[in-house]
Amino acid sequence: xxxxxxxxxxxxxxxxxxxxxxxxxxxxxxxxxxxxxxxxxxxxxxxxxxxxxxxxxxxxxxxxxxxxxxxxxxxxxxxxxxxxxxxxxxxxxxxxxxxxxxxxxxxxxxxxxx
Amino acid sequence: xxxxxxxxxxxxxxxxxxxxxxxxxxxxxxxxxxxxxxxxxxxxxxxxxxxxxxxxxxxxxxxxxxxxxxxxxxxxxxxxxxxxxxxxxxxxxxxxxxxxxxxxxxxxxxx
Numbered sequence: 192x193x194x195x196x197x198x199x200x201x202x203x204x205x206x207x208x209x210x211x212x213x214x215x216x217x218x219x220x221x222x223x224x225x226x227x228x229x230x231x232x233x234x235x236x237x238x239x240x241x242x243x244x245x246x247x248x249x250x251x252x253x254x255x256x257x258x259x260x261x262x263x264x265x266x267x268x269x270x271x272x273x274x275x276x277x278x279x280x281x282x283x284x285x286x287x288x289x290x291x292x293x294x295x296x297x298x299x300x301x302x303x304x305x
Numbered sequence: 306x307x308x309x310x311x312x313x314x315x316x317x318x319x320x321x322x323x324x325x326x327x328x329x330x331x332x333x334x335x336x337x338x339x340x341x342x343x344x345x346x347x348x349x350x351x352x353x354x355x356x357x358x359x360x361x362x363x364x365x366x367x368x369x370x371x372x373x374x375x376x377x378x379x380x381x382x383x384x385x386x387x388x389x390x391x392x393x394x395x396x397x398x399x400x401x402x403x404x405x406x407x408x409x410x411x412x413x414x415x416x
Contacts, residue, residue, distance in 0.1 A: 195348070233408055233409060234392060234409070235406075236403055236404045236405065246401075246402075247403070282349070284348075284349075289398070290397075290398070291337040291397070293339065293351040293354055294404075296341075296348030297348050298347050298348045
């Protein structure tokens with residue numbers, strides 16, 4: 192079947208604007224994860240969902256970041272009032288369930304803040 | 306807090322076996338270890354996963370010593386197409402289902 196799909200693949204926006212990044216996980220996968228990849232910070236875990244629930248939001252970099260998942264499927268990561276330091280590749284992954292299951296990654300959204 | 310470190314880069318000739326080690330001194334009980342391969346402009350791709358001892362699949366082996374403070378990914382007989390960045394990922398329920406990627410090892414396979 193299809194893999195994890197992320198959209199848009201690239202996003203360029205001006206500082207101060209809000210952006211919404213979308214992730215479509217593999218069908219039937221109950222767990223979903225967001226990561227950020229940047230030159231300075233490497234691969235950084237942001238948040239995970241078990242079903243529609245995100246029990247721990249402490250990995251989100253600031254209160255400008257929020258994430259939701261509805262219907263146990265699609266997830267959106269929203270960044271409000273973007274700053275230049277938000278420029279990075281945002282990666283989404285899904286796994287069949289939480290626990291020792293491989294996480295399958297999408298190819299990410301490359302976000303550039305001007 | 307699981308801090309994971311890896312060598313920054315490695316070179317190898319085609320056909321040789323490559324071993325990449327990840328250090329995770331603060332690994333928690335029930336954390337598991339996963340290795341990924343990443344090519345430019347792509348997301349990480351799953352290679353292998355384990356908890357302890359040795360795991361082998363059709364592309365790699367994973368060695369985890371008894372203290373689990375490190376793990377070694379072994380790639381047999383590498384080819385040019387194995388040139389990529391390799392990451393270990395450590396995490397699980399005892400760290401609140403938080404996951405920590407290693408710093409990544411850039412492997413260059415030389416003809």
